[in-house]
Amino acid sequence: MTRMSKFPGAGLAKGLAVTLRTMTKRSVTQGYPEVLPELPPRSRGVIALFEENCTVCMLCARECPDWCIYIDSHKEVVPAKEPGARDRTRNVLDRFAIDFALCMYCGICVEVCPFDALFWSPEFEYATEDIQQLTHEKDTLRAWMWTVPAPPALDERAEEPKELTMARRAADKLAKEQAQAASEASGASASEASEAPEDGTP
Amino acid sequence: MSALAAAADLSGSGGPGFLSPTGAEVAFVLIGLVVLGSALLVVTTKQIVHAALWLVVTLGGLAAEYLLLTAEFIAWVQVLIYIGAVVVLLLFGLMLTRAPIGRSAELDSASKWPALLVAGAAAATLLTVVVDAFHAAYLDLGETGDGSARVTGESLFRVWVLPFEVLSVLLLAALIGAIILSRSRGDDADRRR
Amino acid sequence: MTLFEVLVRLVLVLLCFLVLPLVIGQTEHKVMGHMQARVGPIYAGGFHGWAQLVADGVKFAQKEDVVPAGADRRVFRLAPAVALIPYMVVLIAIPLGPGDLVGRSIDAGVFFVLAVMGVGVLGSLMAGWASANKFSLLGALRTAAQLMAYELPMLLAAASVAMAAGTLSLTGILGEWQWWWLPWQAVGAVVFFTAGLAELQRPPFDMPVADSEIIFGAYTEYTGLRFALFLLAEYAGILVLCALTTVLFLGGWHGPWSGDVGWLWTLLKTGLLAFVVIWLRVSYPRLREDQLQKLAWTGLIPLALGQLVLTGIVRVATA
Numbered sequence: 001m002t003r004m005s006k007f008p009g010a011g012l013a014k015g016l017a018v019t020l021r022t023m024t025k026r027s028v029t030q031g032y033p034e035v036l037p038e039l040p041p042r043s044r045g046v047i048a049l050f051e052e053n054c055t056v057c058m059l060c061a062r063e064c065p066d067w068c069i070y071i072d073s074h075k076e077v078v079p080a081k082e083p084g085a086r087d088r089t090r091n092v093l094d095r096f097a098i099d100f101a102l103c104m105y106c107g108i109c110v111e112v113c114p115f116d117a118l119f120w121s122p123e124f125e126y127a128t129e130d131i132q133q134l135t136h137e138k139d140t141l142r143a144w145m146w147t148v149p150a151p152p153a154l155d156e157r158a159e160e161p162k163e164l165t166m167a168r169r170a171a172d173k174l175a176k177e178q179a180q181a182a183s184e185a186s187g188a189s190a191s192e193a194s195e196a197p198e199d200g201t202p
Numbered sequence: 203m204s205a206l207a208a209a210a211d212l213s214g215s216g217g218p219g220f221l222s223p224t225g226a227e228v229a230f231v232l233i234g235l236v237v238l239g240s241a242l243l244v245v246t247t248k249q250i251v252h253a254a255l256w257l258v259v260t261l262g263g264l265a266a267e268y269l270l271l272t273a274e275f276i277a278w279v280q281v282l283i284y285i286g287a288v289v290v291l292l293l294f295g296l297m298l299t300r301a302p303i304g305r306s307a308e309l310d311s312a313s314k315w316p317a318l319l320v321a322g323a324a325a326a327t328l329l330t331v332v333v334d335a336f337h338a339a340y341l342d343l344g345e346t347g348d349g350s351a352r353v354t355g356e357s358l359f360r361v362w363v364l365p366f367e368v369l370s371v372l373l374l375a376a377l378i379g380a381i382i383l384s385r386s387r388g389d390d391a392d393r394r395r
Numbered sequence: 396m397t398l399f400e401v402l403v404r405l406v407l408v409l410l411c412f413l414v415l416p417l418v419i420g421q422t423e424h425k426v427m428g429h430m431q432a433r434v435g436p437i438y439a440g441g442f443h444g445w446a447q448l449v450a451d452g453v454k455f456a457q458k459e460d461v462v463p464a465g466a467d468r469r470v471f472r473l474a475p476a477v478a479l480i481p482y483m484v485v486l487i488a489i490p491l492g493p494g495d496l497v498g499r500s501i502d503a504g505v506f507f508v509l510a511v512m513g514v515g516v517l518g519s520l521m522a523g524w525a526s527a528n529k530f531s532l533l534g535a536l537r538t539a540a541q542l543m544a545y546e547l548p549m550l551l552a553a554a555s556v557a558m559a560a561g562t563l564s565l566t567g568i569l570g571e572w573q574w575w576w577l578p579w580q581a582v583g584a585v586v587f588f589t590a591g592l593a594e595l596q597r598p599p600f601d602m603p604v605a606d607s608e609i610i611f612g613a614y615t616e617y618t619g620l621r622f623a624l625f626l627l628a629e630y631a632g633i634l635v636l637c638a639l640t641t642v643l644f645l646g647g648w649h650g651p652w653s654g655d656v657g658w659l660w661t662l663l664k665t666g667l668l669a670f671v672v673i674w675l676r677v678s679y680p681r682l683r684e685d686q687l688q689k690l691a692w693t694g695l696i697p698l699a700l701g702q703l704v705l706t707g708i709v710r711v712a713t714a
Binding site: 274297 | 465466467470501502503506507509510511513514516517520521523524525527532535536539540542543546550562563
Binding site: 012015016027 | 426428429430431432433434437674675677678679
């Protein structure tokens, strides 16, 4: 014993007190199969694929540190809509699979996706009896999309999302243009009445 | 041990109802036979740990005999000291040194016949002495509670107090001797170092 | 006492022997769980997992009874019985309530109880040797060393109470008991209880079965029902030790309204002590083998001798 306590056996009593106190508190056990756990936002359960957004750019597969994403695709020709124009091609996704036996849940693929096609889902109950079955194809990945929660609310005084700023700016611009067009039209029909709305809106 | 058991057999059937023994007397004889048999097994078995375990049966049987003679206190002391301590110590020693499972050949001593002779002679002597001294005596177990702790204690500390004290001095001497033996070896080790 | 009465008493003792250790075992599961911020067994039987030990028993009964190839088969098979039966026999002598509420009142009760309890350790020794396994043998050796170290302080502490009461009978001791014996025999009680824990190989004195060192000591090779019997012996041992400490040091059935509910007092005190046994197990780490021996020979035995002297002085002064 390095530190001598005041009374002999004080340390022993302290140990007993700790266990007794723990006994009177609520236990931290979660009744998992009956009571589902309350997972924190942005829990990394499984990676879901929003297939409609995927353009087969392959960025995710190339960034993946342990090469667990498999992508197959082919090109389809979209015939030109107007005569004389060039035919366009479009990438069509044939296979998108993630091998969760390899995946290390780093989330780089989610970060790197430029088209918001990959999302974290809190779903975690996909254990299997065979390691081969841990490679999940795109239909399963698409189905997991339904379990992706809405993004958590922003902090109270946080900057608003860029999308909203952009959208508002576009809307404002459109409104201004429309107002201008309207005022020009009315100015052309009755030029003496054009002073009044400017007084009304200082 | 076997001599004691044999003696016990004789004294058990030596009561007034010689041809109509009571249940206790029959039990006494039967347990005596068990004690005798297990005692023989102690010395004849070729497996050394089995010998120690048969010794447990022998000593336990003796405790049962004491009980039948209403010597309750002696019986429990027998269990406590002999089975609980001596045999445990014996087994401890055996396991610490050598205790192979199965038969060991070197357990058969060369001096087995002289040993048998000596044991037989000792048994015969004891048997003769006991039978000669008590052959007509009969202890009515129903009336006397002679083996209770109180009676044993009173006779030990009133009548037999001198032998008791002498024995305790002997034990003390042995204790001190053991301490000195173990310490002197330690000193030697220190000196050598 | 008629034969029928004797039979009824034996059956009642057997019932106690079969039920109370299971109750203690279940309490241990739950108390240990909550002391470690868990909930313990929760499914078996529905209500707080009350049937967990029953389920365990069913599981043990289904398992294969394996005897190692190199083992001494007869001794190996006999060992669990030798370990278990003495505790059952001891239970006969422990008085539950005032008057005649005892399996069988024995004149040298203290000696009887301690002697028969000591026999149980032979079971561990036999198991350890017969398993033909070096870990088992080590466990058995530790058991024997531990027993020899702790039998003495236990006996001395019990002798102190016998001296105070002037009788060796357990019912007699309870008859003489006064409330002020509690402080008078307090040191003896602590020594007795600690030594008893060591003799039962309960944590923090569980080196003979230290799982991180020698797997499970003498019981390493056992499976199925025989293993369950060893476990049952451990819990029966807790019951016997707690009941004995209650009777010798805590006044057994003495308490308010002891005339009517004396047996309840005995059970309550025994249960409280069993809780302490579990509590100690959760709180303290295992001692080392040499620390254990040191505690016995330089700590408990002098304390027990001091208690004997104190008992003698008070006894002579008040006589």
